[in-house]
Amino acid sequence: MNTASTTAANDDPHGHGSESEHVRITVNAQYVVMPDKHATGAEIKQAAISAGVPIQPDFVLSEVRPNGEQKIVPDEKKLSLKDGDEFWAIPGDDNS
16 A cells, blocks of 8 residues: 555655646736746647636737737747746727
């Protein structure tokens, strides 16, 4: 019965379980927990939608850089995420 020690090891926040590392980011100033530290622009938008952020899959996603500049993230672009990363998603063709 080694189940308890296995569970404790999996729950250890300082363990080596980088495969299941959750990352907390913000999209349009709302917290979104990503299941992994690597995600595409499309995956970030989908996670945000699932978390209740009022955006659509066709919105344009931008990463907010430390200097305040924004860089567009294409849907197919894979990013390395870290806690605190900030993104904005806005409608792509705002012709109003």
